[in-house]
Amino acid sequence: xxxVTQLGSHVSVSEGALVLLRCNYSSxxxxxxxxxxxxxxxxLQLLLKYTTGAxxxxxxxxxxxxxxxxxxxxxxxxxxxHMSDAAEYFCAVSFNDMRFGAGTRLxxxx
Amino acid sequence: xxxxxxxxxxxxxxxxxxLTVTCSQNMNHExxxxxxxxxxxxxxxxxxxxNVEVTDKGDVPEGYKVSRKEKRNFPLILESPSPNQTSxxxxxxxxxxxxxxEAFFGQGTRLxxx
Numbered sequence: 001x002x003x004v005t006q007l008g009s010h011v012s013v014s015e016g017a018l019v020l021l022r023c024n025y026s027s028x029x030x031x032x033x034x035x036x037x038x039x040x041x042x043x044l045q046l047l048l049k050y051t052t053g054a055x056x057x058x059x060x061x062x063x064x065x066x067x068x069x070x071x072x073x074x075x076x077x078x079x080x081x082h083m084s085d086a087a088e089y090f091c092a093v094s095f096n097d098m099r100f101g102a103g104t105r106l107x108x109x110x
Numbered sequence: 111x112x113x114x115x116x117x118x119x120x121x122x123x124x125x126x127x128x129l130t131v132t133c134s135q136n137m138n139h140e141x142x143x144x145x146x147x148x149x150x151x152x153x154x155x156x157x158x159x160x161n162v163e164v165t166d167k168g169d170v171p172e173g174y175k176v177s178r179k180e181k182r183n184f185p186l187i188l189e190s191p192s193p194n195q196t197s198x199x200x201x202x203x204x205x206x207x208x209x210x211x212e213a214f215f216g217q218g219t220r221l222x223x224x
Contacts, residue, residue, distance in 0.1 A: 006152075009150065043215035044153075045215070051210040094210060097207050100154075102152040
């Protein structure tokens, strides 16, 4: 069975600060991992995904995530937060179907 | 434009009154699914469909029905809604069930059952 755990339901950063959203996965087979973003009153859209190959994955809007098998982690980072990054972020793992974490709400303070 | 379209976006209904939330995709995707989103619980899968006429239960199917008569459409039916079905619902589609296939989501339907 696959699952993901997102550490921290709320994260608050100042504009210009590093964004770090944590995700750990559990999978008995090599996982496919995703980060999705949900802006207010909208559906989810894909930020980035890891399938195979390079473990550092770059996504849209300056986000990136690193797949670390030894730590079973897929944390999402962005060097400098912008006000427009305020949203809810979901980590997901996929093999036969897609399983989502509980989500992390990111607040960006001016 | 590739998209998943859900209707309605907002719905307030009374307990026991049957309702249908429609979902349509224009990407010729095989796989479609319904999720509900509740605070602190993330997205939980209600039902999914691998292809036309093939549907199966997800993690929280109680109180819901679905059908897949055409590839593009996957309506969610609540035969007798109850207040615990008040939630934000998303339809999603993808090329396949997993294996790295990206899921495309509708805009969501916010349902309130009073």
